[in-house]
Amino acid sequence: MATYDHRLSEGGPVAGSMDPAVRVSGLTRSFGDRQVLRDVDLTLARGEFTALLGRSGSGKSTLLRAVAGLDHTTVGTGEILVPRRVSLVFQDSRLLPWLRVLDNVVLGLPGDGAKERGRAALDEVGLGGRSSSWPHELSGGEQQRAALARSLVSEPELLLADEPFGALDALTRIRMHRLLRRLYERHRPAVLLVTHDVDEAVTLADRVLVLDDGDFVLDLRLDLPAGRDPGDPLFQRHRTTLLGALGALSDDRTKDPKEAS
Numbered sequence: 001m002a003t004y005d006h007r008l009s010e011g012g013p014v015a016g017s018m019d020p021a022v023r024v025s026g027l028t029r030s031f032g033d034r035q036v037l038r039d040v041d042l043t044l045a046r047g048e049f050t051a052l053l054g055r056s057g058s059g060k061s062t063l064l065r066a067v068a069g070l071d072h073t074t075v076g077t078g079e080i081l082v083p084r085r086v087s088l089v090f091q092d093s094r095l096l097p098w099l100r101v102l103d104n105v106v107l108g109l110p111g112d113g114a115k116e117r118g119r120a121a122l123d124e125v126g127l128g129g130r131s132s133s134w135p136h137e138l139s140g141g142e143q144q145r146a147a148l149a150r151s152l153v154s155e156p157e158l159l160l161a162d163e164p165f166g167a168l169d170a171l172t173r174i175r176m177h178r179l180l181r182r183l184y185e186r187h188r189p190a191v192l193l194v195t196h197d198v199d200e201a202v203t204l205a206d207r208v209l210v211l212d213d214g215d216f217v218l219d220l221r222l223d224l225p226a227g228r229d230p231g232d233p234l235f236q237r238h239r240t241t242l243l244g245a246l247g248a249l250s251d252d253r254t255k256d257p258k259e260a261s
């Protein structure tokens, strides 16, 4: 099988589409006999916030890693086109323990003004006073804030986030949701957020894709007002639609009575 083609876009419009940030065509990926992605097509518009939902093992991280170009050993087919400036955030902050927080944030950033930009980014995430701390001196939530500062300081066109809040407690997660949405609105990268949390997807994204059995089973656009409120009936309706697509709403009444006993 041929290795798939991962390319950087040249910045001009992509033929046949409206200059998207990402275009994935016919992506297929297998591990041994198991086909995890089947002929997946995906277009992400510039500046759009998309959440990728799916059950555990549905292939979310595989797709994100392929878009990120991290899947070097991949055997598969298809074509992936991404912009030049891409940032990544993971469940763990991946701060380098031997560098102070500011040095982590500006690592690899060219130019004389790098430190200044790094300080501004730390201010934006509420860590203005922690520039010279070591990563181990920060709480888990603060480390993720620093990771967000690092990801946005290069003004990415695409932010790829794989369960970035998965390891945080519920209260910290809610605060991080507000922060990420605020940062997104200010910087407007295209975002692809992998999550298995329906509420996180509806709180943050403008579009939610549900992945199941190797392909998308739902592509839902959310038309929710800013400052999203889980008490809003529309929020609840989107939530129910997504839970249905994930197969999470079936209960014993829908089962064969013999199975339910």
Ligand SMILES: Nc1ncnc2c1ncn2[C@@H]1O[C@H](COP(=O)(O)OP(=O)(O)OP(=O)(O)O)[C@@H](O)[C@H]1O
Binding pocket: 031, 036, 054, 055, 056, 057, 058, 059, 060, 061, 062, 063, 196
């Ligand atoms: N390097 C690998 N080698 C073999 N199998 C793999 C590899 N990476 C992923 N898989 C398999 O591919 C499937 C999809 O994995 P993936 O991590 O993409 O799922 P996911 O939707 O992100 O799951 P989760 O929500 O649990 O993180 C799983 O069955 C997994 O075991």
